[in-house]
Amino acid sequence: MTTKMAINAKDIFxxxxxxxxFIAQSIRLCSNQSLKAAQAAQQLQKxxxxxxxxxxxxxxxxxxxxxxxxxxxxxxxxxxxxxxxxLATPQQLQPKPDNDEELGFGRLFTDHMLKIxxxxxxxxxxxxxxxxxxxxxxxPAAKVLHYAVELFEGMKAYRGVDGKIRIxxxxxxxxxxxxxxxxxxxxxxxxxxxxxxxxxxxxIDSEWVPHTDTASLYIRxxxxxxxxxxxxxxxxxxxxxxxxxxVGSYFKTGSSGAVSLLADPAYTRAWPGxxxxxxxxxxxxxxxxxxxxxxxxxxxxxxxxxxxxxQLTEVGTMNIFMFYxxxxxxxxxxxxxxxxLILPGITRDSILNMTRQWGKFKVREANITMPMVCELLNQxxxxxxxxxxxxxxxxxxxxxNYLGQDLYVPTMEQEKPVHELIRETLTDxxxxxxxxxxxxxxx
Numbered sequence: 001m002t003t004k005m006a007i008n009a010k011d012i013f014x015x016x017x018x019x020x021x022f023i024a025q026s027i028r029l030c031s032n033q034s035l036k037a038a039q040a041a042q043q044l045q046k047x048x049x050x051x052x053x054x055x056x057x058x059x060x061x062x063x064x065x066x067x068x069x070x071x072x073x074x075x076x077x078x079x080x081x082x083x084x085x086x087l088a089t090p091q092q093l094q095p096k097p098d099n100d101e102e103l104g105f106g107r108l109f110t111d112h113m114l115k116i117x118x119x120x121x122x123x124x125x126x127x128x129x130x131x132x133x134x135x136x137x138x139x140p141a142a143k144v145l146h147y148a149v150e151l152f153e154g155m156k157a158y159r160g161v162d163g164k165i166r167i168x169x170x171x172x173x174x175x176x177x178x179x180x181x182x183x184x185x186x187x188x189x190x191x192x193x194x195x196x197x198x199x200x201x202x203x204i205d206s207e208w209v210p211h212t213d214t215a216s217l218y219i220r221x222x223x224x225x226x227x228x229x230x231x232x233x234x235x236x237x238x239x240x241x242x243x244x245x246x247v248g249s250y251f252k253t254g255s256s257g258a259v260s261l262l263a264d265p266a267y268t269r270a271w272p273g274x275x276x277x278x279x280x281x282x283x284x285x286x287x288x289x290x291x292x293x294x295x296x297x298x299x300x301x302x303x304x305x306x307x308x309x310x311q312l313t314e315v316g317t318m319n320i321f322m323f324y325x326x327x328x329x330x331x332x333x334x335x336x337x338x339x340x341l342i343l344p345g346i347t348r349d350s351i352l353n354m355t356r357q358w359g360k361f362k363v364r365e366a367n368i369t370m371p372m373v374c375e376l377l378n379q380x381x382x383x384x385x386x387x388x389x390x391x392x393x394x395x396x397x398x399x400x401n402y403l404g405q406d407l408y409v410p411t412m413e414q415e416k417p418v419h420e421l422i423r424e425t426l427t428d429x430x431x432x433x434x435x436x437x438x439x440x441x442x443x
Contacts, residue, residue, distance in 0.1 A: 065175030070188050075124020077189060078116055080196035085204070088112060088132035096246075100210035103248030105391065106218065109133055110205040110244040114197055118187045120236040125189060128197045130204065133243065139228030147232055148282040149225030151180040154390045157202050157217040157244075157442065159209045160432025165202060165442040167219070168390075168430050170195045172346045177221060180278040185234035186223050194221070195440075198242055202442050208246050213431045218247040218391075249392070258398035258412050259387070261303040261315060262294035263370060265403075269304035269313060269341075276313070276341045284317070291316075299401055301387075306341055310370040313341045318387030318395060319348040322368055323361075323418045325381040332362040333418065347388045350438065351422055361418075370402055377407055384411040386419040394423040 070077075088111045097103060116128040143149040153173045158166050174191025181188050198219065202209070209217040221242045225235030267290050269283070270276020276283060287302065294302050301316035312320050313336060326332045333355055338344050356363045376382035385397040396411040396419050411419065429436040 065171055068175065068178040068188050068191065073120075074187055075118075075120055078125035078128050078193060079190075080128065080193045080200070082127040083130065083197050083200060084127060085130045085200070086132065087204070092132045094133075096208060100212045100215045100246070100248070103210065103215050103246055105247045105249070106220075106245050108246055110208040110217075110246070112201060112205050113244075114201045114242040116189075116194075116197070116240040118235075118238040118240065120187075125187070130197075130201055136239070136241075138226050138239075141228045141230050143225035143227050143229075143235055146230065147225075148280070148285075149184055149186065149235055150223065151177065151184055151186065151278065151280045152220060152222040153177045153279060155219035155221070156247075156390060156430070157209050157219060158213075158430045158432070159211055159216075161213070162432050164432060165206060165209050166430065166432055166439045167195075167198075167202075167442065168440075169346050169350065169438050170198070170440055172349065173221070176279065176344060176346075177223065180275075180280060181223055183275055183278050184223075184225075184280065186225055186238050187235070189240065194240070199442050201242060201244065205244055206442075208244060210246055213427065215246065215248045216430075218245045220245065247391075258396040259300040259316075260298070260399040261301050261397055261401065262290075262297060262299045263303040263305055263310075263312075263400050263402040264290070264293075265305045265310050265370075267302070267304070268306055271306070272340055274340070277338065277343055279343060297401060299399075303400060303402075305370065309367075311341075312336060312368045312370065312373070314343065315387040315395075315397065318389035318392065319343065319345045320368070321348075321351065321384075321386050321388060321419075322373070322382065323384040323386075324376050325383065326362070330362055331383070332364060334364050334366055334368060336367060337365040345389055347390055347393065347426070350426060351388055354422070354425060373400070374402075374407065377409070382409060383414055384417055384419050385409045386411060388422075393426055394419050 093111050094109070097108060111133060112130055113133045114128065114130050117126040118124065119126065138145075153176065155167060155170060155173050158168070160166055171191060174194060178188045178191065180186075198221070202217070202219075205217075219242060221240070223238060223240045225237070226239050227235050227237045269287060287304075290302050294300070303315050303320070304313045305311060306313050312322075314320060319335060319342060321333060321335045323331065323333050335348060335352070336342055352363060352365070355361070373382065373385075385400075387395040387397065389395075396417070398409055398411050400407045400409065411417065425434075428434040429439050432439065
């Protein structure tokens with residue numbers, strides 16, 4: 001190969017994502033008329049719904065995350081303008097899935113990843129870089145391997161009905177990630193800069209975002225302590241990285257589409273003063289064996305209880321919601337408060353903000369106990385129970401195994417289920433069927 005041919009080949013590989021994007025846009029333009037017709041039909045169908053999905057957010061119910069407060073000795077911060085890109089070679093590119101409808105969760109990964117190192121001895125955060133997806137190399141004494149000094153986030157990129165790629169409320173994920181970093185003795189960072197770097201990664205691997213509204217591209221930002229020293233202390237070296245994975249449904253549900261739960265008070269996920277409200281790996285590893293026990297009993301997930309009154313805290317990796325008729329005969333949506341026991345979910349916050357803005361029923365944050373659930377079921381006042389989170393959006397519950405007894409919840413028997421309306425509203429925002437400030441378009 002001549003020098004000129006090699007240079008031309010290098011240019012092609014460097015700009016392959018632009019060519020792919022151009023071809024994809026051209027293909028989508030061919031079907032533009034059918035897309036507009038589908039959107040018009042969908043708008044007609046939604047006009048008969050009792051709730052109006054607005055393109056605004058009432059500031060009475062929504063608050064922007066507070067700016068992160070960095071330690072004085074953190075050092076310099078990274079900026080998206082410093083980002084460098086090293087594209088994968090043709091030999092490193094992975095085959096994309098043939099059928100987006102049959103995707104599992106977290107089994108496939110895209111061609112590239114984002115990496116940003118932190119070294120206090122070098123002045124702080126280093127320049128961000130996008131590289132081909134590759135294994136990490138670290139010292140066997142790295143803190144993450146011994147003391148679980150790590151945390152992560154869960155986000156998604158959605159391909160909208162207009163072909164544009166969107167992410168959902170990334171500022172909330174960044175604020176939550178920085179709070180977990182502070183709790184873990186890990187370095188904090190500027191969330192806006194990281195989101196800009198993520199946007200570039202998504203642009204490069206854009207064709208991995210599924211071309212359907214039943215799947216998405218999962219984004220897993222992760223921060224780990226990599227100091228090559230034994231000893232429990234704050235991390236002077238760390239790695240912030242992000243990998244991408246095309247995903248379908250998170251849960252394997254029954255034929256009804258609902259999940260069944262094991263509620264065993266012998267197991268506790270979190271406790272006051274702990275880190276149940278932070279997204280750390282150390283919160284998840286101890287739950288795996290209990291999940292196996294639930295599966296052995298023919299149940300899909302675990303309903304985590306706390307305290308002598310058996311308070312509901314989380315369901316699997318989700319926040320829990322209950323829709324019921326209260327003592328005053330009013331319909332009410334209730335979810336446990338942010339007491340430190342549960343994760344401040346972005347989907348949870350969105351549901352509370354949306355439903356309060358609707359004003360069609362009462363919305364409240366308060367403790368829910370299993371005796372309360374049993375009493376409401378006996379009185380026919382419990383209407384729906386469902387989990388909510390990034391991975392599943394909304395997951396209805398139809399059965400709870402509690403103290404050896406099966407409790408059947410009529411979630412799927414409602415004529416106009418609230419959980420389904422919530423799911424439709426959120427996914428309409430995420431997939432661009434409704435223009436909304438919570439949805440950030442990736443340019």
